[in-house]
Amino acid sequence: MSALINMSARLTATRCYPKRQPGIVREQHAEARRLDEAIWKNLKELGYDA
Secondary structure (H helix, E strand, O other): OHHHHHHHHHHHHHHHHHHHHHHHHHHHHHHHHHHHHHHHHHHHHOOOOO
């Protein structure tokens, strides 16, 4: 019985992952934008201006 429960849990996780993936990617892109902005701000403060 536990093997059936484990297989069911894996199938559920597999089906759910594609639904969560776009949200995860959006969060990663937002974090990358924040980091890029912080880097540019620091470079400008150091005198580098592109």
